[in-house]
Structure formats: C-alpha cells, structure tokens
Amino acid sequence: MSSCPAESQTSVSISPAARTAARCTAGLPREAAWSQRRIRIGLLGLGNIGQAVARLVASAAGAHAGVHFHIECALVRDPSRARACDRPPCITNNVSAFLHGRYDLVIEAMGGIEPALTIVTQLLERGIPVVTANKTLIATAGQELQALAVARGTTLRYEASAIAGVPFLGTLAARPLVSSIDRFTAVLNGTSNFILTALEEHGGTFAHALALAQQRGLTEPDPARDLDGDDAADKLALLTSVFGWGRVDRASLEGRSLRDVSSRDVRAARALGGALKPVALASRAAGGVEAFIGPTWVPAHTPLAALGGTLNGIELHGRYVGDLFFSGPGAGPDVTAATLLDDAIEAVREGDRSGGSGFDFAQAKKDPPPHPVSQLPSRPREPLRITAPITPWFIRVEFPGVVPTVGVLTDVFGRAGMTIEHVTDAIDGTRYVLAGPARRERMDAAIHDVWRVHRLRCVAFRRLG
Amino acid sequence: MSSCPAESQTSVSISPAARTAARCTAGLPREAAWSQRRIRIGLLGLGNIGQAVARLVASAAGAHAGVHFHIECALVRDPSRARACDRPPCITNNVSAFLHGRYDLVIEAMGGIEPALTIVTQLLERGIPVVTANKTLIATAGQELQALAVARGTTLRYEASAIAGVPFLGTLAARPLVSSIDRFTAVLNGTSNFILTALEEHGGTFAHALALAQQRGLTEPDPARDLDGDDAADKLALLTSVFGWGRVDRASLEGRSLRDVSSRDVRAARALGGALKPVALASRAAGGVEAFIGPTWVPAHTPLAALGGTLNGIELHGRYVGDLFFSGPGAGPDVTAATLLDDAIEAVREGDRSGGSGFDFAQAKKDPPPHPVSQLPSRPREPLRITAPITPWFIRVEFPGVVPTVGVLTDVFGRAGMTIEHVTDAIDGTRYVLAGPARRERMDAAIHDVWRVHRLRCVAFRRLG
Numbered sequence: 001m002s003s004c005p006a007e008s009q010t011s012v013s014i015s016p017a018a019r020t021a022a023r024c025t026a027g028l029p030r031e032a033a034w035s036q037r038r039i040r041i042g043l044l045g046l047g048n049i050g051q052a053v054a055r056l057v058a059s060a061a062g063a064h065a066g067v068h069f070h071i072e073c074a075l076v077r078d079p080s081r082a083r084a085c086d087r088p089p090c091i092t093n094n095v096s097a098f099l100h101g102r103y104d105l106v107i108e109a110m111g112g113i114e115p116a117l118t119i120v121t122q123l124l125e126r127g128i129p130v131v132t133a134n135k136t137l138i139a140t141a142g143q144e145l146q147a148l149a150v151a152r153g154t155t156l157r158y159e160a161s162a163i164a165g166v167p168f169l170g171t172l173a174a175r176p177l178v179s180s181i182d183r184f185t186a187v188l189n190g191t192s193n194f195i196l197t198a199l200e201e202h203g204g205t206f207a208h209a210l211a212l213a214q215q216r217g218l219t220e221p222d223p224a225r226d227l228d229g230d231d232a233a234d235k236l237a238l239l240t241s242v243f244g245w246g247r248v249d250r251a252s253l254e255g256r257s258l259r260d261v262s263s264r265d266v267r268a269a270r271a272l273g274g275a276l277k278p279v280a281l282a283s284r285a286a287g288g289v290e291a292f293i294g295p296t297w298v299p300a301h302t303p304l305a306a307l308g309g310t311l312n313g314i315e316l317h318g319r320y321v322g323d324l325f326f327s328g329p330g331a332g333p334d335v336t337a338a339t340l341l342d343d344a345i346e347a348v349r350e351g352d353r354s355g356g357s358g359f360d361f362a363q364a365k366k367d368p369p370p371h372p373v374s375q376l377p378s379r380p381r382e383p384l385r386i387t388a389p390i391t392p393w394f395i396r397v398e399f400p401g402v403v404p405t406v407g408v409l410t411d412v413f414g415r416a417g418m419t420i421e422h423v424t425d426a427i428d429g430t431r432y433v434l435a436g437p438a439r440r441e442r443m444d445a446a447i448h449d450v451w452r453v454h455r456l457r458c459v460a461f462r463r464l465g
Numbered sequence: 466m467s468s469c470p471a472e473s474q475t476s477v478s479i480s481p482a483a484r485t486a487a488r489c490t491a492g493l494p495r496e497a498a499w500s501q502r503r504i505r506i507g508l509l510g511l512g513n514i515g516q517a518v519a520r521l522v523a524s525a526a527g528a529h530a531g532v533h534f535h536i537e538c539a540l541v542r543d544p545s546r547a548r549a550c551d552r553p554p555c556i557t558n559n560v561s562a563f564l565h566g567r568y569d570l571v572i573e574a575m576g577g578i579e580p581a582l583t584i585v586t587q588l589l590e591r592g593i594p595v596v597t598a599n600k601t602l603i604a605t606a607g608q609e610l611q612a613l614a615v616a617r618g619t620t621l622r623y624e625a626s627a628i629a630g631v632p633f634l635g636t637l638a639a640r641p642l643v644s645s646i647d648r649f650t651a652v653l654n655g656t657s658n659f660i661l662t663a664l665e666e667h668g669g670t671f672a673h674a675l676a677l678a679q680q681r682g683l684t685e686p687d688p689a690r691d692l693d694g695d696d697a698a699d700k701l702a703l704l705t706s707v708f709g710w711g712r713v714d715r716a717s718l719e720g721r722s723l724r725d726v727s728s729r730d731v732r733a734a735r736a737l738g739g740a741l742k743p744v745a746l747a748s749r750a751a752g753g754v755e756a757f758i759g760p761t762w763v764p765a766h767t768p769l770a771a772l773g774g775t776l777n778g779i780e781l782h783g784r785y786v787g788d789l790f791f792s793g794p795g796a797g798p799d800v801t802a803a804t805l806l807d808d809a810i811e812a813v814r815e816g817d818r819s820g821g822s823g824f825d826f827a828q829a830k831k832d833p834p835p836h837p838v839s840q841l842p843s844r845p846r847e848p849l850r851i852t853a854p855i856t857p858w859f860i861r862v863e864f865p866g867v868v869p870t871v872g873v874l875t876d877v878f879g880r881a882g883m884t885i886e887h888v889t890d891a892i893d894g895t896r897y898v899l900a901g902p903a904r905r906e907r908m909d910a911a912i913h914d915v916w917r918v919h920r921l922r923c924v925a926f927r928r929l930g
Contacts (some may be wrong), residue, residue, distance in 0.1 A: 325793065
C-alpha cells in the first residue's frame, strides 16, 4: 500500500531523503514512513495525562504512526509514587538533571503556570520543541512563548489545550483566510457539560450530578475551576489570542457559576425548545471583545444543543468561509495523550523540514541562537476590554406563596425594558420566563426590584436565539 | 500586536530569517509576516471557482493574510469569454504557453479528470506545487499524484476537494493518531442537502425543489452528478484513500438516487424523530469496506440531522480519539476559493521550510529531480471490495385502494426476517414503516414480494439508529 520510497531514516540531519520521508506522511500515502525513526521524549509531569502519554508510547500507537517514541526522562514531584505506566529510564524531581537529558522534543503535562513556564522557557531558549496541553500556560504566556520558539527556530504546539480531542487550533493558525474569525460560541468545559447532561437525564440535585462527575474522574480535587468558569475562561482567552484578536482582560469577563443550575432548569429549557449548555461566547466589537461564560439557553436545533456528556464543541463565524463547527471529546487523559503525540509528530516533522539539528540539547548549546533574545518583541499593547453583550434571557421565577400572574411578570420585566415572549405554567412554586434582549445590569436591577416589591426570587440565564 | 521579527521577505531562497517569517504565521503571533512576499499564481480554469479565486486575490484577502498573490496566467477554453473578475495579464487556451510561465504555485480549478490530470502531472514533475478543489481528480489519481509530488520535493494540496469550507483533510493527513479512522458518516453533497431541506421546509415536488437549487446556482447544467450520487461517491473514495484504507472499487458501491424522495417522505422522517439526509457512510470491515450512499433516515439528535441547507458535515469514529464531528459550507465558489488560497499559503510556506527554490519553473527544469520517476511505486494493489452494510430501514408504503393493516405489513416484512418497530397512520394512500435490520437484497426481495402479492408499492431508505 505504501507509496513512499522506503529509505530508512535513522539520522536526524536533513537530507532530500529525510525530507521525502517526512513529507510522505503528510498526504495520501503515508504508511511505512519514518519506520526507523526514534523520537526521544522528555516528559514534564507524570500525573493522569503524563501516565496516559507513557502508556500510549508503550502501546502500538507509536508504531502505528510509523514513529518509535521513547521516553528518556520524566520530571515529577515525587519519583517514588506508584504510577499506572511503565517507569521511564530516568525519573527525577531535579529540574536541572531533567534539562541535561537529550531530547528530540519535550511534552509538558504538568499544568498550571509555574514551574511549567520557567522550564518551557528554558527548553525553547535551547531550541528544543515543546508540545503542551496546558491551557493556563498558553492563555497566560502563549504569545511570548510562541515568539521565543520562532526566535529560536523551534516549535511550540498546544493543540490539546482547548477541545483536546479535536485538531483545529493548529489548522486555523496555519490558514489565515479560514481563521479570520469574528465570533465563536463554544462548549469548552467537559465536566460542566457532563453535569448539565446528568441533571437533564437523571434529575436529582446539583450535588448529586457533581458527585457522579467526581466518580468518573472528571473533576480536579477542587472542582471550582470547572464549575465557576476559570477553565473555560482560560480557553476563551487562549482562543481570542490564537484568532489574532489579542490578549483579553480576564478581570472584566462575566462568568456565571454552574452551581446555580437545577435539574428543573435544565428540563424546563428543553421543554421550551432549547437546552441549557455551559457556553463561552466571544465576538469582536468596536474597541474590544464582547464575551461571557456560563450556563446558557441555546436553541434545540443548533449543534451546541446536541452536545451531550463530556463532549466539547465550537461554532466559528468567519469572514471568508461563514459558519464552521467542530466537536469531539474535550478532555480525558487518553484523548489528550493522543493529541499530544500527534503534536509531537508534527513538531518533529517540522523540525526535519527546517533542517533542524534534531533538537539535541547538547548541540543546541553549542550553536548560537538564530536571533538574540533582545530582538524579541516586548509585551504587546494593553489587553482588550471585555464587555458583556446584550442577549435575551431565560429566567427561573420562584415564589413562596401566591402564583405570580403573567400580567405581573410582564409588568415587572417590562419596566426594565424587556419584552416577555413566554411564561410557563406554575409547577412546584416555579415559573420560567423567556424574556427579550437586555443588558446584564438591567437584568440584575430587575431581579433586585422583583425581589424587593414582589418577593419573587429570580435566577436569569443568558439565551442565544 | 505582531510578535514576529519584521524582516522583509522578498527573496525566495531559504535563510534563517525566511524560516522565522514563515513559521511566524503558524502560531499565535502571525500578523505582519510575509508582508513583502509576492506569490505568483498560475490558474487552471476561469469558471465559477477560478473567477472567485481571481476576485479573492484582487480583494483585501491576500493582504489580510500577509501575502501578495498575483495571478500570472490563466489557462481557459475560450480566452474571449466575458468573466466576472479582472483579466489576468496572460490568458490562454494553449497548454504549452501556460506551462512556460513562472509560478510559485498553480491552482487547479478546471474540474474533471482530463486535461487536469495531464497538466497537474507535468507541473508536479517540474516541482511546481499544485492546489486543487478537484475531487474527481484526487479520488481517481490522488495517490499517484501525491507520490509524484513527494518524489519531486513539492506539494499537492486538496483541502477544497471535500467539504470545501472546512479544513480537516490536511490536518488529519498530518496527524496519524487522530486520523486512525475506522468509520465515517457524512453529508458530502450540498446540493442534495439543499433539495431535501427545501422539500421539508417548503413542501412541493422534487422538480420544484430542484428548480430552486438551480435558481441559486447550486447545480451543474446536468444535475445528475449531484442527484445520483457520483459527486458523493468521488468524495467517499477520496476519504477512504486519505484515511489510509486504500482505493475502493467504485463499481460495487450502493448508491440510491435522490430523485426517489418526496416532501412527504422528508416530513414523515421528521415526524418519526429523525431526518432524511443525503448520507455517505463507510466503515472498515474484514477484507474491505462497508459503504453506501443515498438519502438516509438519521436520528434527530445526531449532528448530521441538524445540517440544513447546503451545509456539509462528517462524523468520524477514530481508534484513539473517539467521535469527532466537523461541519460547514460544502461548496460554493467563494468558500472554495478561500480554501484554495489557504492551501496555497500552506504550500508556499512548506516550500520555504524545505528550502525549495521558490518553485521557479525555469529553475526547476535545470535542477535534476531528487528521485527518478522509475523509483515511484507502481499502482497499488487491487482496489478494496465494497459491500453494503446491514441497517434498519425507513419504508414508504403506497397503496392504491384498501389500507394495509399493521398486521399485513408486519407479516410481509416479517417473512423477509425484519421486525417492524413502527407503522404510521394512513394518510393520502401512504403509510411509513420503521423496520429492523436487513440486507439490501432481502429488502429488495421483500419489496418485490409485497408488490406481487399485495400490490403495495414500497420505497425503502436506509436508517441509522
């Protein structure tokens, strides 16, 4: 089946044959390419993701890809801890010992900003390509790290940092027309989507749905980053950066916690022809970005409404191509590991094409860097201001006693400038309202008034369409 | 905003600065890269797609991408014809005159196999990169052309050849783990999807829906390739090839024409919790491929069911990543042109990274090719046999007189080994049946029997889920 010339490929220096073999995997005929190629990996972190990388490397996956991955060394907090993978030949908690290994590439699976930022900076400085799943790192320092990689003639890849299973970030970054994005609407946090799906399918309390997510290993020990939107905010910031809009000022981003949602809310949303989904929305606006994050009513016929369980998805509106939609698994150690290894293959191939030295650390130290660091750009201009958009609303109205009439509800929200499109029947002391467009501040003021005057407790979720 | 060093880039020879500028567009910081780079394009064909390419090149899009495209010459059938774009400096119907131009890259927008195959072969032979939207060409000769491009150290890209607006083919081809695909289900023909959507939304006859598609410019002068599945079959063959399954034997592919569908069918499908969509399905099976093409009932909650109008989409099931879904505009001159230009940018960038000569035809003739053509692999092994899968069915039963009872229907289809899951009420001489799994041959035999014995006229559509 192979249409590739069968040169074996043990050297890492560039040659026409190497180029041929490398490129041969990038098109229709790709089997048997690189069949002799051994890729030396340094692994930062052996937590859930790092262990999955180690298992995948030990499985048939590497050979399947026509590459022999080999983990040379892992940097960990506690080398003595038991782990669900083969023990690498070197496992250390000493950063400088790790940095003296010889790697074709380093996979960063530590998470968080430090010490990942310092170590990744040192690796890129030395011309060693890095692939990472670390959305916090890329959201915070992606532009600087990418500029450093460019200046050092090496590669930084981060496909697994948002919607881990779906390759789209690298593709869009390489294709300027399709990536002229002016709006995106996405489900970026799989744990949140799992919880809302569980609330819809099984009913029960929020605490119960959260416990279910914890049982499945879908949450961190402290689930706050998932539930309160920090994880989605990282990914939103990462995407605005990748799409070339610039760095956003996270402090001004409206985020609504998932903890406000009940199974009744999720089912009422469905009964009203929609679905309550953990949405992150951003669109370019004059002088900044309009954006918000939180549980949001989306129409049932939209692709986001169809995403169940831990699936993630993103709807992109582009200037040249119109609406695109990508979806797939958003997280999970095995999926993330597969994407990291695909990134690793792309990074090494890119190094081959550029005539790189094979990213030998010892060699890199001898070669002068192609650009002195002083040429790196200084930190870009002020971050973009985020404002919250005007949207329609889906409102839960709880009443302790007398059922509020449609007239009362139309009146109280009408005074805040909102039209009322639909009011559900009263069940168990609750009615739901579909209200027209308003700013968040107006909605908050209306909720306050309604409580003060009528003792009705309202929770308002944004609505798209 | 730019984080790229600001070297100007007028030379096409490889240098550290060139590499930096080239790579600089592939990550987070990408503005201002290539700002001085002029890409000389040869254009094969100035039909709808070729004209859209010419318009996009003349618009701000090229500058937006940080590249100055310039169309040097167009090869056309009739140079004197009026066209909705600027006239290129050279426009000719003489192939050898066209081939003497100097191009960084050639965009093939002729369609069909010949003369496209001969000309593209000559261009690749000479090391000139080619990007194409020609699914027939790639489905037929993609493997050979790709092998030729590899042997000549150049590039063939074909992202626009299936689901033109959605970049996924190049991505998957470069990432071996995510592209370990063992099944795909797709809507690959926008015209067919438009017609089924129109039948559902506006009712009326098939002829009327077809006329609407023709008014919108969505069909070829002869719509048979869209309606009878040839277009979708080309794309199915192309995908099995890109996913590394091999070449399929098109002659054994089951294709059902769209012309059998009425607006009643489409609405009945929806009433039964599904949607009738123009599906292409393929899965790897022992010794071959299971596949079919044709209007198919899909459950309403699946992403394919949500694709309206001319949208295309593909659901992929992979070994390492699970289920992915990509959707977006499948065709249209402007969308196709944008994807062709993105491919052009990727191809030229790849050439820069490989230290190519700038793809100068005159220069290429002087340089010996990196591999003699005799090293190219011979045609791959026998094409894969396609068998039709066992699926459940959605059946229209028309009766001229007495309404057939559920008992009669259960009996007649039961004798063919099918269970009956649902039978609709009789309306206007028609009932619809959801039947369980069976082979196509059994279904055909049952339909024949039902006609012979009961004078009931049945049309059966495959059903997924």
